[in-house]
Amino acid sequence: MNEENKKYSFKEMLLAALAASVLTAVVIGPLSGAIFANASVLDFFRKAPFLNRLFGEKQQATSTPQSLNLAPSNEVYAPVDYESKIINAAKNASPAVVAITISKNVPIIEQCPYNPFSNLPPEVQQFFGQNLKFYQPCQKGTKFQEIGGGSGFIISGDGLILTNKHVVQDAAAQYTVFTNDGKKYDAKVLVRDANTDIAVLKIAALNLPTLKLGNSDSIQVGQTAVAIGNALGEFRNTVNVGVVSGLSRNITASGGGLTETIYNVIQTDASINPGNSGGPLLNLKGEVIGINTAIAQNAQSIGFAIPVNQVKKIVSDVLKI
Secondary structure (H helix, E strand, O other): OOHHHHHHHHHHHHHHHHHHHHHHHHHHHHHOOOOOOOHHHHHHHHHOHHHHHHHHHHHHHHOOOOOOOOOOOOOOOOOOHHHHHHHHHHHHHHHHEEEEEEEEEEEEEEEEEEOOOOOOOHHHHHHHOOOOOEEEEEEEEEEEEEEEEEEEEEOOOOOEEEEOHHHOOOOOOEEEEEOOOOOEEEEEEEEEOOOOOOEEEEOOOOOOOOOOEOOHHHOOOOOEEEEEEEEOOOEEEEEEEEEEEEEEEEEEEEEOOEEEEEEEEEEEOOOOOOOOOOOEEEOOOOOEEEEEEEEOOOOOOOEEEEEHHHOHHHHHHHHOO
16 A cells, blocks of 8 residues: 555545544434434434445445334324213214303493583683683493403203302393304393202203213312313304312302302312303213303312202202293
């Protein structure tokens, strides 16, 4: 081997050593055990001719990217058993969950001009200027409009609906029920219970889908809870999933000018939002275990539902009417 070939061979060895150092420091070193594939860096070393000459076919083989383990593009997603129960509970219950809107005549308020110095003698008023304009709110008639909303669920095929009392507390308002199939019904309030936050509505319809009332005495902390309702009065049949976080809570709830203490309620972290009031809290069988009623405003994911066993007598009395 001549002197020139010895030099060239030394350069190749020096470049190979340098390449290995750079690869270790730039690509592998910062990852602390993780494997990272930066396409531009690896491609440079894979294509370097001096590395191919030094390592031959071995270098070429080790730099070939492995194939990814991808699911077939036509594969149908098969939910696990737990997910299937949630999906089925929501699917079976949703047709019986309704949105309730609240409407009434409200005053039309405008800004009307007035003279705050009108009670002063005319000779005094002139000192306050004639071009000054003052306005104050005044009523210019009324208009009928939607002022709120809530949720409910159908418990009999002929149109009995359970909801919260605070959703339908205004005797001067009119209530409209929207079913899951898009139909609209005027609703009549049959019962506003004096002791619980429960009310019963009636709509003129037949053969409606219904929900089964479960047994709230058998529920346990940690079991799955599914809340369905008209979230924010806008997003109908919103499904939220959580667990039963606590039992036998006593809370004081307020809103819409009403303050009420509710006893022995269920605590859940299934998200209950404004508009969910009156909607069902379900178990994985799709049975109603509670009626969503309140949220803790200064907390994260703390909501409350009235145990369904507390309302069974109310429902039984209504069915006898």
